Amino acid sequence: MKKNNLIILVALMSVGCSRSNDFPTLLSQLEKSAPDEKIAERKVATLAADLCLKDVFSVSILKSEIKELEKKYASGTKVKGKWKHLNLEDLPIPQANFLNTHGKRLGDLNDADAIDYSACKDLPCIFNKIYGKEDYVAGYVHYLWFLKMGNYLTAHNTVYGGSYRDIKPGIYNEKVFKVSDYLWSENELYAFWRLSHMIKAPHTELNYLTEIQRVPRGEYFGFMSSMTCGLAWSHGIVSLQDGCLATGTDAHPGTFYESVLHELTHQVDYHQGKKLKKSYRSDEPDYLTVSNFFLKEYKDDAGKTVRQWEHKPGIKLATSYAGTSPAENFAETIAHFRVEGSTTKNNISSEHWNFTSKNYFFDKQFQNSDLVKGWMVNHASLISQLAFRAVGNCSKSSQGFASTYFKKTDFITPLLPAMINCLGAKATEISKEVQAKVKVSDPDGCRVLSGYSPSSDWESGFKTEVNGLMNKYLQELQTDKTYFAKVQAFYDEIPNRSMANTAFLSCADIASEETCYQTEVLRLATQKIAPLNLPSTHAQDLAELYLTSHSIADTREYLNGYYKAFVLSHKSQIDLEAKDLWAKCESIPLSDDLPPSGKFFSVGDGYMASSLFNCLNADFPDGAKSIVRNLAVGDLKVQHPKEEAILHEEVLPELQKSLLEIYKQKRAKENKAALEYIQNDQGTLRKKMLADFVWVKDVLNVENLNKDCQALALVKIDFPLTYQLRAPVFGAFVESACRDIHLAPEYNSWLDESKSVFAEKSISGLEKRIVELATTKAKACLGQYPIDTNLNRIRFKKEREACLLGEWAPIEASAITEFSADPLVVKFKVDVTAVKSQLETNRRRLQLRVIKENF
Amino acid sequence: MKVFIILSLLLLSACGAKRSSFKIGETTRADVIAEKGEPLSEEKIPEVKDGSMMKFKNNESIQLKGDLVSNRFTNPTGDEKLVMWWKHKFKSCPFMKTTTLPQDPKAHTQPEVEMACPEQGLSVIYTQGSDTISRVVEYEKK
Known part of the structure; x- marks a missing residue:
C-alpha cells in the first residue's frame, strides 16, 4: 500500500469497509482469562552470542x-x-x-x-x-x-x-x-x-x-x-x-x-x-500441471489394470526421489522447500516454487535471505527500540568509541565523528544482541547465522535497517524530545494481537477478506496512534509496522489454533453428541438394502449397514450445529457469525473422529463375537450344507460346486453383521465348511439317489457350455458381419446368422465330447443319446438366445 | 414408396445415433465419436496389441482394441466416490475379487487396490486404507 495519503484513504475506507462488531465474541471472553502467548525466549535476559x-x-x-x-x-x-x-x-x-x-x-x-x-x-x-x-x-x-x-x-x-x-x-x-x-x-x-x-x-x-x-x-x-x-x-x-x-x-x-x-x-x-x-491432493490436475506428471492407465492383453506415473518433458525435481510419483513429489518438494530453500529453488520450476510458497507456506520462502528478512520484521520493534535508545545515549554520551561500522555519508544529519563512532559501536552491539536472540529462538537461527559459512545476508540487511531508523530518530529528536516516550507504549503494544484479531473477525466475505483485513488493521492501528500526535508519516509507519507484524496468514493461523484448542477443550461434549447421534441412528430398524450415501462421515475402506450409515450422515450437520451453538464461555454462547463459521470448521473433524472411534469399538466387539461364533460352530454349518442339496447347480465342475456351497453357506450363517460384510468375516469359515464337499458321503449318496435329477442338471450344464462356445463363435461372426450401424445390422442379418448356425453342429459335437469324458457322466453312465435328443429339442431356443444376446 | 423407405431408414439411423451407453466389445470408435465428439487426444498403447486410448473431458478415457471399445475409465461422482458404496454394490457379486496394483518399488505410499466384479464388467480403484474411489473401470463382462 502506498504511504502517501494513507491516513486519508484509511479514513475514507473505514466508512465503507469496516464491519461493525455488533456481536460479542467468545474470543474476547477467552482472552480475558488467558492473556496472549508470551514468547518464552524473551525471559532469557542476557544471551551469549554462541548459544543456539x-x-x-x-x-x-x-x-x-x-x-x-x-x-x-x-x-x-x-x-x-x-x-x-x-x-x-x-x-x-x-x-x-x-x-x-x-x-x-x-x-x-x-x-x-x-x-x-x-x-x-x-x-x-x-x-x-x-x-x-x-x-x-x-x-x-x-x-x-x-x-x-x-x-x-x-x-x-x-x-x-x-x-x-x-x-x-x-x-x-x-x-x-x-x-x-x-x-x-x-x-x-x-x-x-x-x-x-x-x-x-x-x-x-x-x-x-x-x-x-x-x-x-x-x-x-x-x-x-x-x-x-x-x-x-x-x-x-x-x-x-x-x-x-x-x-x-x-x-x-x-x-x-x-x-x-x-x-x-x-x-x-x-x-x-x-x-x-x-x-491424494497431489493427484489433482493443478498439481500434476506444476509438477509435470501424467498418469498412463490401460488394461493389458491379460485384462490386468496398469496405472503408472510418467514424466512430462522438461520436468524439474527437488530430488531424484521426487520423480517417483506425484505423492512423493509433493512430499519431497514441500519438505525440501522448508528445509533446503536455496537448493530447492534451483531444482524446481518457478511455477512449482510459487505454487508451493503460496499454497503451503503463506507466500513465504526459506532461502537464507528470506529468513533474514523475516527476522528483521519479527524483531522490528526491538531493533527500533534499541536504535532509538542508541541515538539517545550517543547524543548524551562523551565516551569514546572506535568503530568503522558507519561512514559520514550514511547519515542525513551532519554528525560529529564521535557520534558516528558511537552509533556504529551501538549498531554492532544491537546486531549481536538481535542475532543472539534469533539463534536461541528461531530453529533456523544458528544454521543461517553460525556455522562455517554464516549467511552474509544479515549484516547487509541489518545495516540498512538500523541506519534508516537512526536517521529517522536523529531527525525526530531535533524537533520533539518526547518522541521516544510517545512511541514506546505503541512499540510495546505491537505484539498484542487484539487489533489484528478484531480486524480478522470483522471481515466476513472471504473473497475480499485480505483487503478488508488490511484496511481494518490500519484503521484500528491509526486510531490507537492518533492520541500520540505524531507526524503523519511516522504514524503511517507505525500503523504499517503493526500490520507487517500481524499478517493475515499469521492471524488466521493464530485464531484457527485458538478456536481449535477451544473446541478440543469441549471434546467431552462432542463425544457425548456423537454417542447420542449414534444411539438415535442405531434405534431405527437396520437394513442394508439402500446404497450408502453421505459426505460427512465415512468408515475408511470399512463397511457398515447402509441404514445406519445414511442416518449418521443425514443427522451429522445438525449434530455439528448443535455442538457449536452450545459452546460457551461462561454464559456467553456463540453469536458472532464469522466466529461461528470458524468453530463449525473445527468441530466437523472432531465429530467425525468421535463417530469413527465409536465405529471402531463396535466393529471390534462384533468381530470378537463373530470369532467366538466360528469357534463354537463345531461343524454345524457343514451339517446344514449337507442336509439338502437344493443349492447344487453344477455337478460337473467341482470349483463351481464349491463356490455355490460357499455362497449359500454365507447366507445360512445366522450371525447378523452390522459393521462388516459377511464375506471377509466368514470367508475362511465357509471355505472350511465347504472344503471337499464333493467327497462327503452325504453328497455322494444324494448324487446316487438323484441320477435322474443329475441328468437334468448335467444337461443344463451342457447347454451352458454350448452357449459359451456359440457366443465365442458369434463374436467372431460379428467381426465379419458387423452391427456397427443400423444399416449393417439389417444388411448382414442373414449372413451373420448363417455364420453362427453353420457352425452349430460342430459346436454341439465339441460340447458333447467334453461332456461324455466327464468322470461323473461316466460314473452315472448317462445316456448320451438321450442327452442329444434333449439337445435337439432345445436347440432352437439356445440358438435364438445366442442370436439375441450377441446380434 | 421409395420416399417411405428412405424416410424409414433415416428415422432408423436417427434413432440409432441417439444411443448413449457404450457396449464394451461392441461399440466402435465411430460410435464413440458420434456420441462424444472428437477426443482431446488419441494415442496408441504400445503395450497392448491394436490398443489405443481416447481421452475426453472430465478425465474420461476410452480404450479401444482395434476398432472396438474394450475398456472405459471414468471418475466417480456423488456417492460413487465412496468405497463403501461399491462394496454395497458388489456384495452379491459371487466372484468379487480385490487385487493390489503394482507400484514403483521405490514408492512408500500405500498401493492402489482394484475391487472387481467380473460378472458386472466393473471394477473400481482406490488407495489402500482410503474411503475414496479414484477410478471406475468398465470392461467386458465375464
Missing part, C-alpha cells in the same frame, strides 16, 4: 510453552472418568483428553501394569515414568507435541505393519525388544521440538493423524526395502526408522527434518485429498 536453540532446550522452557498453550483450554468442559489412579476432572483438559484417547496405548502394551505410575499427578510424569526418569524433557516434549500438533508421539512398544504383517507389541522382525528400544533419544526429542517451531498449518492441522511411531533402534521395516526409513499410512499413522532420525546439530542439521517433514507432508496430502473426496 538447543542450548535453551530444557524442562523449564518446555513447561513455559505448555503453560501458555494450556491457558486456551481453561474455559472448557472438564473430562469425566479415570485413568488408573488419576481423576481426569482434576487434570488440565488437554491432558485428560490425551489419556481419554490414548491412555490404553502407553508403555508396555503387553502389560498395562508393567510401569508404576502411582506417584504421577500429570501427563508429563506418566511419560517420564515410561522413560524411567524424573522431571525429564521427554515427558514435556511428548505432551507439548500433542498440544501443538494434536497427535501422539508414541511412547509404547508397537509399530503398525499394515497388511504386510501383524506386528505384536515388543516383537519386531521376529526379535524381542524392550519398551526403551521404541522410545526416542534426547536428540530426537529435541529435533521434534525444534520441528514444532519450524512448521505451521497445514502440517499442524492434521486432524486424522493419530500416532507417530518409532521402529526399534537398529531395525529396518522388514517388509520394505532397506532404503525406506519412513512410512505414512493413510488411516493416520507415521512410522519412522533410524534412517529418518539423524538429527545433526543446529548449525548443521541432519536429515531428520526433511525426512519427518516428508512423512508429515504425505499426511497433508491425504488430509487435503479427503476434503476433496480424493485419495
Whole structure:
C-alpha cells in the first residue's frame, strides 16, 4: 500500500469497509482469562552470542510453552472418568483428553501394569515414568507435541505393519525388544521440538493423524526395502526408522527434518485429498500441471489394470526421489522447500516454487535471505527500540568509541565523528544482541547465522535497517524530545494481537477478506496512534509496522489454533453428541438394502449397514450445529457469525473422529463375537450344507460346486453383521465348511439317489457350455458381419446368422465330447443319446438366445 | 414408396445415433465419436496389441482394441466416490475379487487396490486404507 495519503484513504475506507462488531465474541471472553502467548525466549535476559536453540532446550522452557498453550483450554468442559489412579476432572483438559484417547496405548502394551505410575499427578510424569526418569524433557516434549500438533508421539512398544504383517507389541522382525528400544533419544526429542517451531498449518492441522511411531533402534521395516526409513499410512499413522532420525546439530542439521517433514507432508496430502473426496491432493490436475506428471492407465492383453506415473518433458525435481510419483513429489518438494530453500529453488520450476510458497507456506520462502528478512520484521520493534535508545545515549554520551561500522555519508544529519563512532559501536552491539536472540529462538537461527559459512545476508540487511531508523530518530529528536516516550507504549503494544484479531473477525466475505483485513488493521492501528500526535508519516509507519507484524496468514493461523484448542477443550461434549447421534441412528430398524450415501462421515475402506450409515450422515450437520451453538464461555454462547463459521470448521473433524472411534469399538466387539461364533460352530454349518442339496447347480465342475456351497453357506450363517460384510468375516469359515464337499458321503449318496435329477442338471450344464462356445463363435461372426450401424445390422442379418448356425453342429459335437469324458457322466453312465435328443429339442431356443444376446 | 423407405431408414439411423451407453466389445470408435465428439487426444498403447486410448473431458478415457471399445475409465461422482458404496454394490457379486496394483518399488505410499466384479464388467480403484474411489473401470463382462 502506498504511504502517501494513507491516513486519508484509511479514513475514507473505514466508512465503507469496516464491519461493525455488533456481536460479542467468545474470543474476547477467552482472552480475558488467558492473556496472549508470551514468547518464552524473551525471559532469557542476557544471551551469549554462541548459544543456539538447543542450548535453551530444557524442562523449564518446555513447561513455559505448555503453560501458555494450556491457558486456551481453561474455559472448557472438564473430562469425566479415570485413568488408573488419576481423576481426569482434576487434570488440565488437554491432558485428560490425551489419556481419554490414548491412555490404553502407553508403555508396555503387553502389560498395562508393567510401569508404576502411582506417584504421577500429570501427563508429563506418566511419560517420564515410561522413560524411567524424573522431571525429564521427554515427558514435556511428548505432551507439548500433542498440544501443538494434536497427535501422539508414541511412547509404547508397537509399530503398525499394515497388511504386510501383524506386528505384536515388543516383537519386531521376529526379535524381542524392550519398551526403551521404541522410545526416542534426547536428540530426537529435541529435533521434534525444534520441528514444532519450524512448521505451521497445514502440517499442524492434521486432524486424522493419530500416532507417530518409532521402529526399534537398529531395525529396518522388514517388509520394505532397506532404503525406506519412513512410512505414512493413510488411516493416520507415521512410522519412522533410524534412517529418518539423524538429527545433526543446529548449525548443521541432519536429515531428520526433511525426512519427518516428508512423512508429515504425505499426511497433508491425504488430509487435503479427503476434503476433496480424493485419495491424494497431489493427484489433482493443478498439481500434476506444476509438477509435470501424467498418469498412463490401460488394461493389458491379460485384462490386468496398469496405472503408472510418467514424466512430462522438461520436468524439474527437488530430488531424484521426487520423480517417483506425484505423492512423493509433493512430499519431497514441500519438505525440501522448508528445509533446503536455496537448493530447492534451483531444482524446481518457478511455477512449482510459487505454487508451493503460496499454497503451503503463506507466500513465504526459506532461502537464507528470506529468513533474514523475516527476522528483521519479527524483531522490528526491538531493533527500533534499541536504535532509538542508541541515538539517545550517543547524543548524551562523551565516551569514546572506535568503530568503522558507519561512514559520514550514511547519515542525513551532519554528525560529529564521535557520534558516528558511537552509533556504529551501538549498531554492532544491537546486531549481536538481535542475532543472539534469533539463534536461541528461531530453529533456523544458528544454521543461517553460525556455522562455517554464516549467511552474509544479515549484516547487509541489518545495516540498512538500523541506519534508516537512526536517521529517522536523529531527525525526530531535533524537533520533539518526547518522541521516544510517545512511541514506546505503541512499540510495546505491537505484539498484542487484539487489533489484528478484531480486524480478522470483522471481515466476513472471504473473497475480499485480505483487503478488508488490511484496511481494518490500519484503521484500528491509526486510531490507537492518533492520541500520540505524531507526524503523519511516522504514524503511517507505525500503523504499517503493526500490520507487517500481524499478517493475515499469521492471524488466521493464530485464531484457527485458538478456536481449535477451544473446541478440543469441549471434546467431552462432542463425544457425548456423537454417542447420542449414534444411539438415535442405531434405534431405527437396520437394513442394508439402500446404497450408502453421505459426505460427512465415512468408515475408511470399512463397511457398515447402509441404514445406519445414511442416518449418521443425514443427522451429522445438525449434530455439528448443535455442538457449536452450545459452546460457551461462561454464559456467553456463540453469536458472532464469522466466529461461528470458524468453530463449525473445527468441530466437523472432531465429530467425525468421535463417530469413527465409536465405529471402531463396535466393529471390534462384533468381530470378537463373530470369532467366538466360528469357534463354537463345531461343524454345524457343514451339517446344514449337507442336509439338502437344493443349492447344487453344477455337478460337473467341482470349483463351481464349491463356490455355490460357499455362497449359500454365507447366507445360512445366522450371525447378523452390522459393521462388516459377511464375506471377509466368514470367508475362511465357509471355505472350511465347504472344503471337499464333493467327497462327503452325504453328497455322494444324494448324487446316487438323484441320477435322474443329475441328468437334468448335467444337461443344463451342457447347454451352458454350448452357449459359451456359440457366443465365442458369434463374436467372431460379428467381426465379419458387423452391427456397427443400423444399416449393417439389417444388411448382414442373414449372413451373420448363417455364420453362427453353420457352425452349430460342430459346436454341439465339441460340447458333447467334453461332456461324455466327464468322470461323473461316466460314473452315472448317462445316456448320451438321450442327452442329444434333449439337445435337439432345445436347440432352437439356445440358438435364438445366442442370436439375441450377441446380434 | 421409395420416399417411405428412405424416410424409414433415416428415422432408423436417427434413432440409432441417439444411443448413449457404450457396449464394451461392441461399440466402435465411430460410435464413440458420434456420441462424444472428437477426443482431446488419441494415442496408441504400445503395450497392448491394436490398443489405443481416447481421452475426453472430465478425465474420461476410452480404450479401444482395434476398432472396438474394450475398456472405459471414468471418475466417480456423488456417492460413487465412496468405497463403501461399491462394496454395497458388489456384495452379491459371487466372484468379487480385490487385487493390489503394482507400484514403483521405490514408492512408500500405500498401493492402489482394484475391487472387481467380473460378472458386472466393473471394477473400481482406490488407495489402500482410503474411503475414496479414484477410478471406475468398465470392461467386458465375464
